[in-house]
Amino acid sequence: MSRSSRRAFLGTLGAAAVALPEFGSSTVRMGADLAAAAPAAGQAAVSYDLLIKGGRVLDASQKLSGELDVAIANGKIATVAANIPAAQAREVFDARGKLVTPGLINTHAHLYRYAYPISVDPDAVGFPAGVTTAIDAGSGGASTFLGFRKYVIDTSPLRIYAMLNISTVGNFGNELYMGLGNINPKAAIRVINEHKDRIVAIKVRINGNPAEVAHDVDVLTRARAAADETGLPIMMHWSNEPALLAILKRGDILTHPFNIPTPNQSNMFGGAPGKVLPQILELKDRGIFTESQAVNSHHLWVNSEAAFAQGWAPDLISTDMGAISPQTPNGLMLPWTMTQYLHLGLTIEQIIERVTLTPTRVFKFPGKHGTLEPGVAADVTVIDLQEGNFELIDQQNNKRTARRKIVPVATVHGGTLTKIDPKVHDTPPHAGLRI
Numbered sequence: 001m002s003r004s005s006r007r008a009f010l011g012t013l014g015a016a017a018v019a020l021p022e023f024g025s026s027t028v029r030m031g032a033d034l035a036a037a038a039p040a041a042g043q044a045a046v047s048y049d050l051l052i053k054g055g056r057v058l059d060a061s062q063k064l065s066g067e068l069d070v071a072i073a074n075g076k077i078a079t080v081a082a083n084i085p086a087a088q089a090r091e092v093f094d095a096r097g098k099l100v101t102p103g104l105i106n107t108h109a110h111l112y113r114y115a116y117p118i119s120v121d122p123d124a125v126g127f128p129a130g131v132t133t134a135i136d137a138g139s140g141g142a143s144t145f146l147g148f149r150k151y152v153i154d155t156s157p158l159r160i161y162a163m164l165n166i167s168t169v170g171n172f173g174n175e176l177y178m179g180l181g182n183i184n185p186k187a188a189i190r191v192i193n194e195h196k197d198r199i200v201a202i203k204v205r206i207n208g209n210p211a212e213v214a215h216d217v218d219v220l221t222r223a224r225a226a227a228d229e230t231g232l233p234i235m236m237h238w239s240n241e242p243a244l245l246a247i248l249k250r251g252d253i254l255t256h257p258f259n260i261p262t263p264n265q266s267n268m269f270g271g272a273p274g275k276v277l278p279q280i281l282e283l284k285d286r287g288i289f290t291e292s293q294a295v296n297s298h299h300l301w302v303n304s305e306a307a308f309a310q311g312w313a314p315d316l317i318s319t320d321m322g323a324i325s326p327q328t329p330n331g332l333m334l335p336w337t338m339t340q341y342l343h344l345g346l347t348i349e350q351i352i353e354r355v356t357l358t359p360t361r362v363f364k365f366p367g368k369h370g371t372l373e374p375g376v377a378a379d380v381t382v383i384d385l386q387e388g389n390f391e392l393i394d395q396q397n398n399k400r401t402a403r404r405k406i407v408p409v410a411t412v413h414g415g416t417l418t419k420i421d422p423k424v425h426d427t428p429p430h431a432g433l434r435i
Contacts, residue, residue: 059371313341
């Protein structure tokens with residue numbers, strides 16, 4: 001994206017564009033030394049930097065659901081309790097009528113800017129979407145990861161982890177089919193061991209073409225060797241092939257169940273929506289996680305609706321976030337994806353769990369995320385659950401009308417408050433994206 005186009009887009013974010021001072025800022029910096037804020041005579045002592053007050057807290061990690069206050073001091077959660085006096089905090093955010101959750105985790109994004117063409121700017125698609133942690137899904141491989149680490153991961157305010165693509169070149173072209181010489185488990189193991197603080201999985205982006213099963217088994221077997229050596233899970237693009245599913249183990253992830261069926265890709269029905277295939281129903285008993293998107297990425301309404309009608313729902317909700325064009329970031333998508341699953345029938349509690357607690361059970365993050373537990377880094381999202389009529393689309397621009405919409409209004413990351421202009425989420429994503 002050119003600098004002028006990026007400026008124009010981020011200008012529309014208003015208060016959301018706080019990560020980039022040149023676009024204006026409504027960031028409230030927290031975490032200063034509380035001892036420096038001694039109260040005047042007769043005033044109550046200040047105990048907290050920030051108090052998020054009066055919201056309905058949903059934290060699956062602690063089984064919390066109720067009207068509670070969240071107090072933050074020195075960049076960490078200090079306490080979660082009812083009726084904390086406002087006078088005890090330097091700054092109070094009024095969350096009455098809102099949901100207060102752990103910072104949202106987007107488990108499937110593409111953020112390798114300037115290298116992978118459809119990647120998006122983490123500054124634009126993280127905090128404005130209520131996301132405090134994101135996982136890049138294999139944009140970099142063993143030969144290209146260091147650039148991603150140096151120029152994106154280490155410079156972004158957003159906390160970014162990564163899956164390492166089993167292809168050394170990363171997510172470029174049809175990387176697994178450019179020659180088996182690029183499928184190098186030894187190189188993957190070396191890079192994973194050098195970046196254990198950031199690499200959390202191995203990505204295997206197969207096509208899903210039945211004619212390519214023998215090739216895909218070879219690739220997945222090599223990825224399996226790297227995964228077993230490093231103790232990381234594999235994320236594989238969708239397949240119903242028994243030979244491939246047999247290589248997956250407990251803790252691995254299968255993504256894109258609601259694909260448009262084509263000769264080159266499959267979905268959980270093996271074609272047009274019908275009965276969920278038996279080998280897919282078995283995944284939960286095998287301890288293999290499923291991850292799905294919505295909106296305009298790997299999603300048809302007829303597929304998701306058929307699955308939900310049979311009582312099937314994914315374990316993880318994500319976006320496969322990318323860009324339709326250099327001028328059109330398609331990244332403010334996680335709230336829209338969450339809204340679509342609310343429309344499909346998940347409860348708000350089930351949705352929040354899938355974007356906070358469940359990711360921490362799937363991925364071995366070096367830090368503690370997805371919780372409001374006292375003592376952990378203060379990552380919090382405040383959500384307005386709006387009522388009205390909201391148009392939702394799928395990959396072929398088929399439409400549904402939702403009655404409720406999930407809209408983040410504030411994000412706290414490591415104790416720093418970012419207020420979000422709700423208008424950022426007024427425009428639905430464009431149809432037609434496939435990553």
